[in-house]
Amino acid sequence: MIPHTKHTPTSKVISAYYTVHPEDRQTFNDAVIPHLSTTAQQDGCTYYVFAEDLTDPNTIHLTEGWRDQDAIDAHMTDERFLEAASAVLKNVRIIDYQAEYYDVATQTAGALPT
Template identity: 55%
Template sequence: MADHDKTLSTEVTVSAYYRVHPEDRRAFIDAVIPEMTAAQKMPGCVYYAFAQDLTDPNTFHLLEGWADQDAYENHEEAESFLSALSTVVKTVRILHREGVRYDIARMHIDDPRGKVS
């Protein structure tokens, strides 16, 4: 999370997953880490997390939160994003990918800890 944006609400979020060919896993990770680090520092980034699945080392999950549409679009046009995208498209065999962008109209804080006594 970008330190300067911890109090921002999230108006745009992205949820995606990628299953990559086992031989291309390292190339995928190497392309994503610099992009993830750069995105987390961008203005309007509320959170940006790319993580390897706990049960399948060839599956990766992406969750992004942006303060607004402009912040999201600035990320999509950033050199770090375009560089990572180019590397992945040209060198990584994506076996399956699904991604969805959501424009959030209303947020509710979800904290189920109160259900535990």
């Protein structure tokens, strides 16, 4: 496995969000949090981050970076991913969901404006 660095080449990005029923927020977290570190360590994963929306705590954003499509395909069939997805789909009322997949044409390390 290639060690992850902040400049690891990423050719695929997935950006998604989930808006969950307020009563199911903890159930969502409980299903997803154990899955975060195992996915981040999968071969080909350059980053995998869930983050709470600052204006709506029941909306959670997911941003994923992957080396290539083969890495995404392996992730989507990984037993731990399937368990987490199943737990969410069976136990969480998802009010809204959207996901977009992007092919990265170029990648440049950025910096905050000075």
